[in-house]
Amino acid sequence: MDKFVIRGGKKLSGRVTVSGAKNSVLALMPATLLNNGRNIINNVPEVADTYTMLKLLNFLGVEFNFENHRLTVDTSTITHQEAPYEHVKKMRASVYVLGPLLARYKSAKVSLPGGCAWGPRPINLHLEALKKLNAEIELEEGYILAKCKELIGAKIHFDISSVGATGNTIMAATLAKGTTLITNAATEPEIVELEKSLVKMGARIDGIGTSTVEIEGVDELLPIEMNNIPDRIEAGTLMISAAMTKGRITLEKVEPSHLETIIYKLEDSGVKCNVHNDLIDIDATEIDVLPVDISTSTYPGFPTDMQAQWTAYMTLARGTSRITDNIYFDRFKHIPELTRLGAQIEVMRNSAVVTGGKSLKGAKVMSTDLRASACLVLAGLAAEGETEVLRIYHLDRGYQRIEEKLQKLGADIERVKTQEY
Ligand code: EPU
Secondary structure: OEEEEEEOOOOOEEEEEOOEOHHHHHHHHHHHHHEOOEEEEEOOOOOHHHHHHHHHHHHOOOEEEEEOOEEEEEOOOOOOOEEOHHHHOOOHHHHHHHHHHHHHHOEEEEEOOOOEOOEOOOOHHHHHHHHHOOOEEEEEOOEEEEEOOOOEOOEEEOOOOOHHHHHHHHHHHHOOEOEEEEEOOOOOHHHHHHHHHHHHHOOEEEOOOOOEEEEEOOOOEOOOEEEOOEOHHHHHHHHHHHHHOOOEEEEEOOOHHHHHHHHHHHHHOOOEEEEEOOEEEEEOOOOOOOOOOEEEOOOOOEOHHHHHHHHHHHOOOOOEEEEEOOOOOOOOOHHHHHHHOOOEEEEEOOEEEEEOOOOOEOOEEEOOOHHHHHHHHHHHHHOEOEEEEEOOHHHHOOOOOHHHHHHHOOOEEEEEEOOOO
């Protein structure tokens, strides 16, 4: 097992390239199951979740080659339509294979994901939508058993906007008979990328990027080459790393339009952000951090996947800020760990109230999930003395060797093997 040892207090400076988006590629990879042949995905991040999805696709019979962020996926060799528990328990996004397998093979067996580190994350919306598309769904011994004679287009309204349920339903509907109308569809950039890629495969989709999406089913989709979008959450995390160390960094290969809310909030806190094409310059060299409240919501609102990192940042502000998570009410496992570093934070229902300005002091802390670990790394970069972040396998799920990027920017951070758990 690995841990990070961070000696805080170094101002970050320099240029850093943002990797391809994890949450986008986790939808694009299963989307290839809808066609029969050799697909290419460029700008694929080398993160643990990519490898978990590859193992699952490979279990289904897919052959692949993954080199230098370019992934070739051959879906002409599929032999199984089952996603076993071993894969799904590691990564909830494995449930993305359900819609495509059902659409192409008329049957699929996918393990139920169960709970996640910070609380329940149901998949009822995925299942209800597939039922509307004429699938028969049973739950048996921890598995979803889905089958159909044929999928038939339907009107589907999501009571809650869900990234995963929107993705799964759109993928299934591309090969359904007739028209599917989805209202309150998710509009996150990762879904827009999926919609665009499906269109490139031959799908007929109207309303791309909006919450009302109409899909006209087609008989088959064709293999294609796709370019994955930059990871907006990795970019946001790196932006906060500069803000928290009073540094100045330039992010390369980003999509600034995906980061507007984060940029506004950083500017409100006193950071100067300048955007030029696919570069963002973050200047926090003269910052006296102002408290800024955030409240997470669906895109283009402030992303829940940046909530923990923003909480770490606000511990440095001169004043009190309120951080509210409206997507996941329980996503606050990072708070007790931040408190070990000297932060003063009180959680009230789905809000964390941060009394900033208490200086952070290095300590041993434990990651509990992906974004919680990113938040602890950020706090460690700003803390006095040495911080050890344990269980960084959580972080490796979604950040591509973040320590190398931070080292390049001047951070004192190293990955160390440990027996500690
Ligand atoms: N929800 C339901 N029923 C469902 C599905 C969702 O009640 O069937 C609720 C959830 O409990 C939540 C809300 O709907 O309150 C939104 O969840 P959503 O389905 O949008 O989340 P997801 O698709 O499971 C993706 C990302 C998450 C990110 C969320 C929200 C991927 C692989 N994962 O999850 O990313 O937090 O959208 O933006 O795309 C991460 O990267 O750290 C991460 C957790």
